[in-house]
Amino acid sequence: MKLSRRTRIAAAVAGAASFALIAAGCSSSGGGGSTSGPVTLTVTTFGTMGFDKLYAQYEKEHPGITIKATNIDTGDNALTDWQTKEAAGSGLPDVQAVEEGWLSKVMQVSDQFNDLKDYGADDIKSRWVDWKLKQATDKNGRIIGYGTDIGPEGLCYNGKLFAAAGLPSDRESVAKLFGGDNATWDDFFKVGEQYHKATGKAWYDQSGFIWNAMVNQQKEGYYTTDGKLNIENNSDLKTLWSKLAGGAAAGLSSNQTQWDWGKGKAFTDGSFATFVCPGWMLGVVQGQVKAGGGDATTGWDFANVFPGGSANWGGSFLTVPKQSKHPKEAAALAAWLTTAKSQVQTFQAAGTFPSVTAAQSDPGVTGSSDLTKFFNNAPIGQILSERAKGVVAQYKGPDDSVIQSQVFGPSVQQLDSGKANGDQAWSNAMKLLDQLVVNK
Numbered sequence: 001m002k003l004s005r006r007t008r009i010a011a012a013v014a015g016a017a018s019f020a021l022i023a024a025g026c027s028s029s030g031g032g033g034s035t036s037g038p039v040t041l042t043v044t045t046f047g048t049m050g051f052d053k054l055y056a057q058y059e060k061e062h063p064g065i066t067i068k069a070t071n072i073d074t075g076d077n078a079l080t081d082w083q084t085k086e087a088a089g090s091g092l093p094d095v096q097a098v099e100e101g102w103l104s105k106v107m108q109v110s111d112q113f114n115d116l117k118d119y120g121a122d123d124i125k126s127r128w129v130d131w132k133l134k135q136a137t138d139k140n141g142r143i144i145g146y147g148t149d150i151g152p153e154g155l156c157y158n159g160k161l162f163a164a165a166g167l168p169s170d171r172e173s174v175a176k177l178f179g180g181d182n183a184t185w186d187d188f189f190k191v192g193e194q195y196h197k198a199t200g201k202a203w204y205d206q207s208g209f210i211w212n213a214m215v216n217q218q219k220e221g222y223y224t225t226d227g228k229l230n231i232e233n234n235s236d237l238k239t240l241w242s243k244l245a246g247g248a249a250a251g252l253s254s255n256q257t258q259w260d261w262g263k264g265k266a267f268t269d270g271s272f273a274t275f276v277c278p279g280w281m282l283g284v285v286q287g288q289v290k291a292g293g294g295d296a297t298t299g300w301d302f303a304n305v306f307p308g309g310s311a312n313w314g315g316s317f318l319t320v321p322k323q324s325k326h327p328k329e330a331a332a333l334a335a336w337l338t339t340a341k342s343q344v345q346t347f348q349a350a351g352t353f354p355s356v357t358a359a360q361s362d363p364g365v366t367g368s369s370d371l372t373k374f375f376n377n378a379p380i381g382q383i384l385s386e387r388a389k390g391v392v393a394q395y396k397g398p399d400d401s402v403i404q405s406q407v408f409g410p411s412v413q414q415l416d417s418g419k420a421n422g423d424q425a426w427s428n429a430m431k432l433l434d435q436l437v438v439n440k
Contacts, residue, residue: 039329040066042093046078047071048283049097049148049316050350054342058333065329074259075099075314076405085323086112092321094330095337098145100315100393101401103135106145108398110138114320117143119331127340131393132355136317145317146338149352151278152387153213153311156285159376160299161273165198167191171378175305185214185243188274188307192252195273202254202272205261207244208412209276212404214240216394217311222404223397229437231403232430245422248415255416258409264292267300277302278313279384282351286374295374302378310390315355353384360385399437407432 045051055067070093072078079102085091086109098106106113115121121143125133128147136145155178159169168177179187192203204210215221215237224230231237247253254272261267267288275285282302289298318334320327336342343354344364351371354360365381372380411429414420420428 038064038066039326040068041095041326041330041333043067043069043095043097043333044078044081044093045069045071045097045316046073046075046099048280048287048350048352050283050346050348050352051337053349054337054345058336065333067333075101076401079105079401082106086321090323092323094320094324094326095334096319096321097148098317098319099401100135100151100317101396101404103145103317104396104398104400106319107138110140110142110144112322113142113144114322114324114327114331115142115144116146116320116331116334119320119328120335121146124335127338127356127358129355129357132315135393145319146334147355148316148318148338148343148346149280149314150355150388150391151280151312151314152353152384152391153216153276153278153306153313154383154387155303155305155307156275156277156282156375157301157303158270158273158299159301161199161201161270162195165195165273167195167198169301171301171303174301174303178305178307180305183305183307183309185240185307189243189247189250189252192247192274193250196251201270203247203252204274204276205254205256205266205272206258206412207248207253207416208258208409210247211241211244211408211412212313213276213306213311214244214308215404216313217308218394221394221396222400223395225395227395227397229397229433231433238426241426242422244412245415245425248418249421253416255413261288262292264288264290264294266292268292268294268298276306276313278311279347279351279353279380280314282371282375282380283349286351286371289374296376299376300374301376302380302383304383304386306387310387312388312391312393347381351380353381353388360388402436403433406436 055069059065059067072081082096132147132150136147137143157174162169168174177191195203218236220230222231254266256266267285285300289300318337320330320334324330338356340356340358340362343356343359344362346352347354347365348369348371354365359365372378408429411425414425414428
């Protein structure tokens with residue numbers, strides 16, 4: 001699920017890591033077979049993955065299994081947690097969620113994860129869309145992860161704020177406003193300037209998520225498909241950066257802190273009117289609105305349109321580290337959490353769009369749910385199915401998440417705060433690239 005669902009301070013990681021070490025029982029390296037008697041399985045996830053009710057259901061259906069779950073706030077913090085325990089050789093859970101943005105790092109040490117083929121992966125590999133399965137298959141043909149969600153993006157917008165600014169507010173008209181199937185970032189920023197002129201308020205929360213979407217839409221992002229860095233002389237990325245800088249200079253960014261939003265208040269007080277939304281982000285929006293004292297009447301909606309065309313942000317995998325003492329039981333849990341039925345339930349809980357093909361057309365995905373009701377009865381599953389068309393997994397290099405959050409993150413903040421123009425901010429990012437990414 002989750003700017004790999006983005007960076008926070010290390011203190012949050014330390015707390016989560018301590019809890020995970022306790023939950024994991026300080027397990028030692030090495031696999032093992034099935035275990036007789038009661039088994040406690042530790043699971044580490046991040047963000048909003050929608051598994052909570054499924055854990056209880058699994059325990060009920062599998063007497064003798066107890067699940068101890070740790071959920072870390074963001075994917076970047078989960079990456080730090082995993083790297084720390086991987087380096088230490090202890091403390092990893094039985095089931096480890098891995099985010100797409102750092103999957104390449106995991107693949108560098110794929111031999112430290114169980115090959116799920118040893119536990120029946122070949123029998124169920126037809127579940128997933130082809131590219132999802134390929135992402136989790138290492139160079140030796142070992143399948144190390146079962147796919148959870150994928151992240152096709154649509155546009156969240158506040159219909160009440162649109163109407164107040166004199167803009168159309170129904171979903172179909174909003175899609176047309178941005179150009180429908182031919183929507184461009186130029187259209188997005190142009191309408192944003194109209195909104196800003198009418199209201200004096202910002203158009204989107206902050207520039208980082210916009211930049212992330214722009215990069216993800218490219219055939220090749222921060223890395224080429226053969227693993228080489230693809231940034232410094234990339235004219236396409238520089239052109240998009242200029243558009244982003246122009247939007248910030250025009251007052252279209254609310255300069256919010258990523259993953260904060262004032263405990264949800266920015267989603268309820270009119271601070272911004274649009275928000276880029278992969279499926280898993282819909283649950284985040286709902287949670288933020290509720291945290292800020294709002295509800296379905298606050299006005300948030302979801303449109304079948306996205307500037308620049310198809311884009312995928314995020315998507316995760318469930319892996320079984322070699323450190324697990326119960327790999328057979330852990331693999332069985334990971335397989336169960338990624339059945340079509342389970343993915344329908346996680347979609348209903350958190351908006352995480354299934355990577356299992358049978359789940360994508362299930363009435364539980366395409367029909368009504370609490371989440372669809374929150375978004376003004378938007379047909380969320382149908383919209384995400386449409387937005388998933390044309391999505392192809394972009395190769396993510398080993399430092400992809402570092403580049404997004406630590407190289408471009410500070411420069412994005414400089415744009416939003418007005419401390420640097422586009423050229424200055426890009427130059428600053430390139431300096432950080434030289435400092436932080438050594439394998440060039």
